[in-house]
Amino acid sequence: MDSEQKVILVTGVTGFVGQQMVQHLTQFSYEVVGVARAAAARLPAALKRNLTEYISCDFTNQAAVDALIREIRPTYVLHLAGQANAAKAWQAPLVTCESNAAGTLNLLEAIRKYSSATKRIVSVGSSHEYTLVSSPPALVETMPTVPASPYGWSKLLQTTICQMYAKSFALPVIVARTFNLIGPGARQGVFGQLINDVVKLEKNHALKNEIQIGNTQIERDFLDVRDAVRAFLLLAISEQPASGQVYNVCSGQSQSIQTLLDCLQQASKRSFHTAVNEVFIRPNEPQTIVGDPGQLQQATGWQRQINLTSSVLDALQFARCLK
Numbered sequence: 001m002d003s004e005q006k007v008i009l010v011t012g013v014t015g016f017v018g019q020q021m022v023q024h025l026t027q028f029s030y031e032v033v034g035v036a037r038a039a040a041a042r043l044p045a046a047l048k049r050n051l052t053e054y055i056s057c058d059f060t061n062q063a064a065v066d067a068l069i070r071e072i073r074p075t076y077v078l079h080l081a082g083q084a085n086a087a088k089a090w091q092a093p094l095v096t097c098e099s100n101a102a103g104t105l106n107l108l109e110a111i112r113k114y115s116s117a118t119k120r121i122v123s124v125g126s127s128h129e130y131t132l133v134s135s136p137p138a139l140v141e142t143m144p145t146v147p148a149s150p151y152g153w154s155k156l157l158q159t160t161i162c163q164m165y166a167k168s169f170a171l172p173v174i175v176a177r178t179f180n181l182i183g184p185g186a187r188q189g190v191f192g193q194l195i196n197d198v199v200k201l202e203k204n205h206a207l208k209n210e211i212q213i214g215n216t217q218i219e220r221d222f223l224d225v226r227d228a229v230r231a232f233l234l235l236a237i238s239e240q241p242a243s244g245q246v247y248n249v250c251s252g253q254s255q256s257i258q259t260l261l262d263c264l265q266q267a268s269k270r271s272f273h274t275a276v277n278e279v280f281i282r283p284n285e286p287q288t289i290v291g292d293p294g295q296l297q298q299a300t301g302w303q304r305q306i307n308l309t310s311s312v313l314d315a316l317q318f319a320r321c322l323k
């Protein structure tokens with residue numbers, strides 16, 4: 001591993017993944033520059049401590065992104081910024097597309113113009129880019145991509161822009177096509193929602209011990225965020241990943257929402273029962289989505305290290321300390 005003093009730019013640094021990314025980078029000697037939209041004054045103290053510098057920037061503002069890249073000229077870029085909430089994208093498709101696709105376009109254009117020394121850019125994609133079928137085999141990177149949602153389309157456009165910059169301008173950009181991330185600090189999605197609900201029940205015994213949930217038979221490829229950020233860094237610094245290529249970042253196993261609930265029940269200080277809430281049921285979605293991480297493993301030597309039980313225990317512990 002390359003331990004020379006080099007600058008890593010982490011975008012979306014205030015998010016769930018961004019904060020874990022920065023935590024992971026503390027083990028190395030990189031200068032870490034964090035970027036997000038939030039004003040510097042609103043940054044969590046722990047995050048601030050671990051950054052060499054923080055810059056507030058809106059990626060949909062091209063002039064601001066140009067200024068950022070001209071100033072930093074990063075060695076590596078881990079591009080985590082964007083609108084990551086797939087459910088919200090149905091209500092805000094244009095904002096989602098601007099944030100994910102236009103934001104990435106501005107970043108790559110600025111790097112093309114002002115930062116020829118940048119060695120690798122890792123853009124975070126999504127499993128929602130794939131054409132989803134009802135009984136899928138494990139998804140591999142060569143499978144068709146016709147997304148079924150505005151979020152999926154925004155991420156596919158982001159990926160296509162990356163591939164265009166790799167091909168047309170020889171920009172060293174690759175795509176980490178990421179599946180469902182879980183673990184400490186999760187605030188959104190089914191995992192963040194359930195952790196939050198369980199900790200609320202633990203803290204307030206006056207609350208009825210019921211958790212509302214959508215379709216518990218749904219199976220997804222859950223991966224701990226700490227395993228994912230290790231993969232992102234390896235994709236940035238390893239020799240083998242090729243520009244314009246997509247790499248699945250996933251566990252290779254599908255686990256149901258019911259299994260997640262069972263794990264939570266085991267780890268919770270208070271027992272609960274579940275009730276179906278139609279609000280959380282999405283129409284026309286495949287029962288199972290699972291990825292194949294073989295290409296990532298081959299290119300970087302990455303292996304998953306954290307299982308579902310550890311993710312649940314650590315996320316509960318993290319959330320208990322927050323409330």
Ligand SMILES: Nc1nc2c(ncn2[C@@H]2O[C@H](COP(=O)(O)OP(=O)(O)O[C@H]3O[C@H](CO)[C@@H](O)[C@H](O)[C@@H]3O)[C@@H](O)[C@H]2O)c(=O)[nH]1
Nearest residue numbers: 084086126127178179180189190191213214215218280282
């Ligand atoms: N939110 C939620 N989802 C539920 C519930 N019950 C079942 N689900 C099902 O749980 C699955 C996962 O939903 P989310 O956790 O909201 O994740 P997502 O929509 O797949 O999006 C996340 O993963 C993507 C990669 O696969 C990411 O790209 C995206 O940013 C996000 O993190 C969906 O199939 C959803 O229908 C519930 O009570 N709440």
